[in-house]
Amino acid sequence: MAQRTSERLVNLTIALLSARHWVSKDQLRELVSDYRDMSPTNFNRTFERDKKALRSLGVPIITGSDDGYFKDEPGYRISRRDFELPPVSFDSDELSALALASRVWREATAADDTISAIAKLRAAGAQVDSHRFEALAPRISASEPAFDVCWQATLDRTRIGFRYRGGDELRTVQPWKLTWRRGSWYLLGLDEARRAPRMFKLGRISSGPDTIGESGAFTIPAGTDVDALSRSLEPSEPDASALIAVRSGFQPWLTRRGTLTSSGIDLPEDFQCWRIPYASGDDLAAQIAAAGPDAVVLEPDDLRAEVVRLLKTSAGRPA
Incomplete structure (x- = not known):
């Protein structure tokens, strides 16, 4: 949502929450600065869209009027009773779970939501200390463009x-x-x-x-x-395995899938050999290619050939 739209929705919410009586659409046009310079047609269209957006977010905008207050149009208000949440409290275990969850997201839009949620909990007095869980470092990446x-x-x-x-x-x-x-x-x-x-x-x-x-x-x-x-409908279970040389301390997403083993091949001193199970329809070749110089396929030959093909394609060379 664009910043300008977000600010307008916040201002509209504040205007409706602070009203002691029903507020007409014309009054809201004066109270919310973004509405003032709009043409009547644009204002009506924008106002209807904003009402729909707030209601979709769970903001209870209700319509009505005081007797004799409006002649030809409804007034608007936000029902405070339905809008305001009751006090929320958490025990120490629940706060620990929340802190741990806040450290999961790193790359997705949801990361902004976790930051906002933790900030609100701290503002309400909850002692959420996510740094206590640095050693666990749980991560769910969401780097896929889709x-x-x-x-x-x-x-x-x-x-x-x-x-x-x-x-x-x-x-x-x-x-x-x-x-x-x-x-x-x-x-x-x-x-x-x-x-x-x-x-x-x-x-x-x-x-x-x-x-x-x-x-x-x-x-x-x-x-x-x-x-x-x-x-x-989950992907099939592993039905093959590969021998992969991985630079020590790199590509943990790859090494935690496998078992440290001996290859009988002389490797650079900063590499270790891992037996990695995978399904035949898996994207292991693409994942290894994405690791660049930190991972090398030792066997099987067809997997190594596919990684080489992907690397050549990425470099713009004939596969």
Whole structure:
């Protein structure tokens, strides 16, 4: 949401909360500075959009009037009783869990939300000390370009379209859930062309995603166990393994999947050998290529060849 729009919504909320009586639309136009310079048509359109935005955020804007106060139009107010939250308290274990959760997000839009939430808790007097958990350093990255659109579409129940694995087909999907599995984000949703649920790895979305239509366009069918469905559609279990030389202290996302082993090959002194299990349909080659000089495939040959092909393609050389 643009900063100007956010400020206008905050000012409108303050005006409605501070009113002791019903406030007419014309009065709100004078109270909220952004409305004053708008033409009547633009103001009416913007005001209706702002009301819808606030209500979608859970702000209870109600309409009514005092007897004889308005003649031809309703007045507006925010119901304080429904708007204000009751006091919230947490025990020490709950505060610890909140502090730990605040350290998870690093790269997604949700990081801003965690910062805001912790700031509000501290302002209310809760002693949330996330630095106590530095040693644990839990992280869920969300660096995939498709993440933000898929995340918002899942919340808004908006259909999305994208191309997958470099194919030409446009997949139209009703996004139901985002799930984190084995170091990657997956989207669970209804593939409308196939009329069946499908799981999509965000890193394999090659074009898009783009939202299609309005929010609230679909609902998850009644009786659908999304969690169970997600588990049933998870990527296959590892059916192969690779021997990877990894620079010591680098690429922990890779080494924690495997077991330290001996290769019988002379490696540079700052490298260690790891046996890494993977599924044949996994993106291990792309992940190793992304590691650059910090990871080298020792075996199998086909995996090493695919990593070399990806590196040459990235360098602009013929594969």
